[in-house]
Amino acid sequence: MRTVVGEARTIGEPGTKGALADGQRILKLKKVVRRIPKASALIIIGLVLCAIFAPLIAPHDPLAQDLVNSLKPPFFQKGGSVSHLLGTDSLGRDILSRMIYGARVSAIVGFAGVLFSGLIGTFLGVLAGYFGGKIDAVIMRVTDMMLSLPYILIAIAIIGAIGPSLRNIIIVLAITQWVGYTRIIRFEAMGLSKSEFVDMAVISGSRWWRILLTHILPNVLNSAVVLATLDVGKMIVFESALSFLGLGVKPPTPSWGGMLADGRIYLTVAWWIATLPGVAIVITVLGGNLLGDWLRDELDPRHQLKA
Amino acid sequence: MGAYIVRRLGQSLIVILGVICITFAISRVVGNPVVLLLPAEATEEQRVALMKDLGLDKPMYVQLGIYISKVARLDFGRSFRSGEPAMKLLLDRVPASLYLCFAGTLLSVCIALPLGIISAIKRGTIFDRVGMTIALLGQSIPGFWAGIMMILLFAVKLRWLPPSGYGPPQYVILPAVTLAFFFAAATARMTRSNILDVLDMEYVRYARLKGVPERIVILRHVLRNTFIGILNIVALQAGLLLGGAVITEFIFSWPGIGRLSLDAIYNRDYPVVQATVILAAAFFVVLNLLVDIVHIATDPRIRKQ
Amino acid sequence: MTMKEKSRNVLEVNNLSIHFFTDRGVVRAVENIDFAVRDGEVWGLVGESASGKSVIGQALMGVVAKPAGRIMSGEILLKGEDILLKSPHALEEMRGGRVAIIPQDPTTALNPLLTVGFQIGESFRYHCQGGDLHGEVIGVMKTVHIPAPEMRYEDYPHQLSGGLKQRAIIATALSSRPELLIADEPTSALDVTIQVQIIRLIREIQREFNMAMILITHNLGLVAKMADRVAVLYCGRIVEEAPVKELFKSPLHPYTRGLLASLPRGDKGDVELYTIPGHLPNPLDLPPGCSFAPRCAYAEDECTGAVPGTEWTSEDHRVACRRWRQL
Secondary structure, X not given: OHHHHHHHHHOOOOOOOOOOOHHHHHHHHHHHXXXXXXXXXHHHHHHHXXXXXXXHHOOOOOOOOOHHHOOOOOOOOOOOEOOEOOOEXXXXXXXXXXXXXXXXXXXXXHHHHHHHHHHHHHHHHHHHHXXXXXXXXXXXXXXXXXXXXXXXXXXXXXXXXXXXXXXXXXXXXXXXXXHHHHHHHHHHHHHHHOXXXXXXXXXXXXXXXXXXXXXXXXXXXXXXXXXXXXXXXXXXXXXXXXXXXXXXXXXXXXOHHHHHHHHHHXXXXXXXXXXXXXHHHHHHHHHHHHHHHHHHXXXXXXXXXXX | OHHHHHHHHHHHHHHHHHHHHHHHHHHHHHOOHHHHHOOOOOOHHHHHHHHHHHOOOOOHHHHHHHHHHHHHOOOOOEOOOOOOEHHHXXXXXXXXXXXXXXXXXXXXXXXXXXXXXXXXXXXOOXXXXXXXXXXXXXXHOOHHHHHHHHHHHHHHHOOOOOOOOOOOOHXXXXXXXXXXXXXXXXXXXXXXXXXXXXXXXXXHHHHHHOOOOHHHHHHHHHHHHHHHHHHHHHHHHHHHHHHHHHHHHHHOOOOOHHHHHHHHHHOOOHHHHHHHHXXXXXXXXXXXXXXXXXXXXXXXXXXXX | XXXXXXXXXXXXXXXXXXXXXXXXXXXXXXXXXXXXXXXXXXXXXXXXXXXXXXXXXXXXXXXXXXXXXXXXXXXXXXXXXXXXXXXXXXXXXXXXXXXXXXXXXXXXXXXXXXXXXHHHHHHHHHHOOOOOHHHHHHHHHHHOOOOOHHHHHOOOHHHOOHHHHHHHHHHHHHOOOOOEEEEEOOOOXXXXXXXXXXXXXXXXXXXXHOOEEEEEEOOHHHHHHHOOEEEEEEOOEEEEEEEHHHHHHOOOOHHHHHHHHOOOOOOOOOOOOOOOOOOOOOOOOOOOOOOOHHHOOOOOHHHHHOOOXXXXXXXXXXXXXXXXXXX
């Protein structure tokens, strides 16, 4: 099967004799790396680093209360100090440290949510696209059904039932967001299923799961990865929304959405509690979106025709 | 064409039915509502009696059947909290939500469509880049944070607008803008992408080659052919709209269905939650059905078969 | 060319070069093209894909693919006026009016949401003032032999067969009585049986209205049936030009010879088709000197030195090859 794919790709390319030599492959990789948008990649890396190394980076314990120093503004405003660079909240907890630990929640939800919803959605999309017929019809009905339900209400209903927690948020997001993948992956899988090398594989007697694994799946992976990258931001926003509504990560664990909820109450006296975590969300989501856009342009097959 | 409509109607009904089943399933997963209704000291007899009363002693599929037949008659049961019919509670709040959603949609469409259209037509120019950057920023800013920031700016610091509540027009401005935030950006981007696809079509190129003036090409060939695509986009965003309404109503204490459902969740008032979800789903399904019908009516390829 | 001949030229192209600036390099799509089309003649332009022929067709309509394309030099004289100097508004007036194009694929060229009659009339609407639009459209539909034109006027493109759609397109091109008609692969997208009908139709129309016509195609057979004179295009340059019969009888350029040799011939019962050895060069990296040299059996050192100039071998036959005399 592997040879079939390989041959299909080199047909019509004058001068090529099979796979590229390793040296050329490394050169191509270097070229690609050079083109990665630096800023957005840095943002996402920053997020991951904050998440992993939070205990080392954060200046204070995010849970440590210090009622004497409560509601202190950031250092650049009168009344602030460098010991609490971004100020403190109503219980005297350091905002900066809570934001760094909050990155943990966001990173986990972002990647795990995208991973699970992506897996489910891609899997179902491939099934629907390849088999067509009844399987396709059923999956599409379910997709339509899920799309017609406002995600928030489902999330609210489920979390209301099983209780708020990090794990439960990921479950809810996986359950509600897989539909975003299915439509698109199904469309691609349908196109791929009609292609020549799949026909050849069927003729040569391959089992259906083999075909799915070696021919269809690798080729839809491009789109899936693009969708996933673009979705990371969405997941983070949804998690913040749920935490904001009190249905997310349980306090006192810091999360950006939770901090926004806290800050809302003190909006008139302490603007920073609600503003700064929001800025963190915006920057992270922006990084994710830019990266996703870049990835989509890179992997667009039309790119190769720019000769 | 008639057959197609009938088929779509059938599909819509199946979807709504599925939604009803899902919400039913979720509500049963939650736990025994009897526990919530009765005080802790209630006796076993009282519990059993109440269960019988609510029909909770019958097998699941029977309960489901009863529930579906009730829903068909728009009977969503009674609120656990207030005892009032859930339907009535909902209907009381619907106007406020419609008002907000209408304002939000109008605002969003008025911003997003022109932005998307002009960005597409002037592809590659500075206008396109600026426009899409704005849209990208809009998509990256969570709507509820934007809402809070606007309250901070316009209500707290500047005192131009009220921070929350329902009333004369100035009360709807901030909530509508917040709501519009949720999907104006995405709509703009999708509109642009839609129009770019049409701009690349051969018939647009050929129209130019026939000597049709450029602005007529845009109006007659481009916009006409993207109309249904854009309608689809707006209808799709309606799903996000409903979700956004919940948060927006929460932030601004807007007396709509969204807040009602949130309160119902907090209070474990499941009949109300179920009613809200089913109604919201039905609304969305009907909206999509209408869009499909418009599509059929305007596309000669489907009409004349 | 004598002054008398010049005045009979509907179209004169001098030293036209069009380059495309992509982020992978410069593509010299069209390089130093000269040609002329006389009143009432069918001038064929033959080339493979990526030879630049479509780019030339577009340029004659005043269209250059943006943002990468740019006209580097040259003039396109339509009855003496250089269209490259015209304003965008003037070009709009010219397109579909004095110069009309028949595009390759009639299916995609028609807007599915508008009636056929309306689209045929679009050209007339913007070029001919006054007059009965509906009547004109019906008239021109009859000229291209569309049966029951009154009914067809109200039809939508998807209700027409491929052949009828192409007739509609031809009708559109005719409606404003253009001085120059450009047919860009007019039959490639059609079934073989329909191709014959369309070719006949185009020939009939061209003769009846005595229009100057440029036929752009890769199909030598089509050229043989329809054209008066033919030019052969390779990698953006004209390598040979001659009256049709002469080109087929005594081709001088090695590329032309190769093309003619690759035509399947029913008489000899050959089993193997001849193909020109090698392949098209990468447009980003054209070989030095004569672009055909790497594939040419007769190439010598002088061929890769500099681009061969055009030589007139007789009154109406020219070739761009250094060694044509020896071959």
